[in-house]
Amino acid sequence: MQMATEAIDKAPSTDELEKLLVNNEALARIELYLNRFNPIRVMKMERMEIRHSAILAWLLDPKESHGLDDKFLKAFLGEALRGQSAIGHPTAIDVARADLSDSVVRREWQNIDVFVHSDRNRWAFIIENKYDSKQSEGQLTKYLEGVHAGLGVSPSEISARGIFLTLQDEEPQDERYSPVNYLAVCAVLAELMKREAHLLTAEVRTFLQHYIEIIEEELGMSSESGEMQELARQLYRENKKVFDFVMKYGATSDFSVAVTNLFGDDLDATKAVTIGTQRFKLTALSSDICGCLPVSWEEPLRELPNLADGCASWWAGLPLIIWIRLDKATEGVGGKLRMVAEVGPVSNHKLRLSLVEQIAGLTDEAPKLRIQFTKTATREGTRYSRFLKENVINIKDTGNAEEITQAIEKLFKRFTPEIEAVGELLREYASQGELAQ
Numbered sequence: 001m002q003m004a005t006e007a008i009d010k011a012p013s014t015d016e017l018e019k020l021l022v023n024n025e026a027l028a029r030i031e032l033y034l035n036r037f038n039p040i041r042v043m044k045m046e047r048m049e050i051r052h053s054a055i056l057a058w059l060l061d062p063k064e065s066h067g068l069d070d071k072f073l074k075a076f077l078g079e080a081l082r083g084q085s086a087i088g089h090p091t092a093i094d095v096a097r098a099d100l101s102d103s104v105v106r107r108e109w110q111n112i113d114v115f116v117h118s119d120r121n122r123w124a125f126i127i128e129n130k131y132d133s134k135q136s137e138g139q140l141t142k143y144l145e146g147v148h149a150g151l152g153v154s155p156s157e158i159s160a161r162g163i164f165l166t167l168q169d170e171e172p173q174d175e176r177y178s179p180v181n182y183l184a185v186c187a188v189l190a191e192l193m194k195r196e197a198h199l200l201t202a203e204v205r206t207f208l209q210h211y212i213e214i215i216e217e218e219l220g221m222s223s224e225s226g227e228m229q230e231l232a233r234q235l236y237r238e239n240k241k242v243f244d245f246v247m248k249y250g251a252t253s254d255f256s257v258a259v260t261n262l263f264g265d266d267l268d269a270t271k272a273v274t275i276g277t278q279r280f281k282l283t284a285l286s287s288d289i290c291g292c293l294p295v296s297w298e299e300p301l302r303e304l305p306n307l308a309d310g311c312a313s314w315w316a317g318l319p320l321i322i323w324i325r326l327d328k329a330t331e332g333v334g335g336k337l338r339m340v341a342e343v344g345p346v347s348n349h350k351l352r353l354s355l356v357e358q359i360a361g362l363t364d365e366a367p368k369l370r371i372q373f374t375k376t377a378t379r380e381g382t383r384y385s386r387f388l389k390e391n392v393i394n395i396k397d398t399g400n401a402e403e404i405t406q407a408i409e410k411l412f413k414r415f416t417p418e419i420e421a422v423g424e425l426l427r428e429y430a431s432q433g434e435l436a437q
Contacts, residue, residue, distance in 0.1 A: 296423030
């Protein structure tokens with residue numbers, strides 16, 4: 001009875017409900033975005049690594065129905081091998097000059113995710129795809145060293161290169177592999193779709209758009225998603241009482257319940273809460289992902305405005321963010337909770353490079369810090385770079401909000417040393433008025 005009385009007392013007025021629900025353009029745009037059709041998502045394939053390998057193999061095969069011939073194959077290999085010429089041949093330049101239209105693309109040959117062989121050029125490429133799983137000890141080395149025997153040729157007859165494709169910026173255990181992120185797949189594909197639009201049928205173009213959308217959302221890089229999040233924040237500010245009422249008394253996800261257990265029901269981005277020894281602000285929340293900003297990062301970053309150039313539509317509009325996502329298993333009730341610390345799309349490459357190098361350099365004096373960037377983080381043109389290791393906790397039941405809350409707290413406390421170290425670094429540069437270049 002008390003809960004019912006409280007609900008009535010806090011219920012929004014008719015005028016407040018009409019303002020939100022009747023002819024509200026912003027709400028209509030968000031509804032349209034949430035209800036958009038994507039066949040990959042409909043078939044629950046967005047997190048199935050084997051399906052992503054199949055799509056990648058289709059795109060890489062010059063003889064397949066996409067109509068791009070060897071253009072995607074060359075663009076992908078060129079991006080993966082860029083800056084890696086010291087490892088050996090073929091290099092990115094070799095690939096750019098070559099005709100790869102004879103390439104044979106095979107799935108699961110000798111257990112390799114995607115294998116590409118160009119007899120004309122005497123090249124072979126082992127592509128290990130880690131969309132969600134982790135690499136096994138010695139796995140990459142076994143694949144690379146078994147290629148020549150599998151083809152029945154000597155190492156002098158075929159040049160073999162390894163490529164390690166990952167969603168989570170994991171470094172390959174075998175240094176002979178060139179690392180490349182799924183973000184590069186998006187960038188290469190989007191550029192080809194513009195440049196070679198005349199080669200694509202309407203069906204292929206639509207499918208590729210759906211595929212890019214899935215990857216961008218998995219990476220947290222969707223520009224449309226960022227725009228919708230900002231629109232949602234604006235809608236919340238303008239209709240706060242209605243939304244607070246709905247969130248308290250209406251249905252919601254177990255993940256969002258877990259987050260509000262820590263941050264409170266009032267999703268105010270200006271309010272900080274203490275978790276462990278650090279204070280955090282919640283900057284974004286959806287059914288399976290949230291953005292958080294340590295106050296120890298935000299305050300000095302506000303004093304370094306040049307660093308934020310290019311980040312206006314990215315998360316909190318600053319060059320650094322922490323985000324947490326719950327990934328449900330494809331089968332069963334379990335899943336994984338992942339905490340990501342990330343450097344965003346700073347426009348000035350020198351400033352961005354300096355920020356990445358300074359954060360990476362924190363391990364020089366404190367080697368126990370779980371900070372590690374991939375090799376691609378320092379490349380010009382890289383826009384997003386993650387840097388936390390050991391950042392995943394297994395969840396037994398993704399429908400248990402209390403378990404998720406405890407796991408989020410555990411991740412925040414686990415990475416207290418890293419968060420503090422980055423905060424101290426930023427405060428040092430804020431006191432100087434600029435980031436060292």
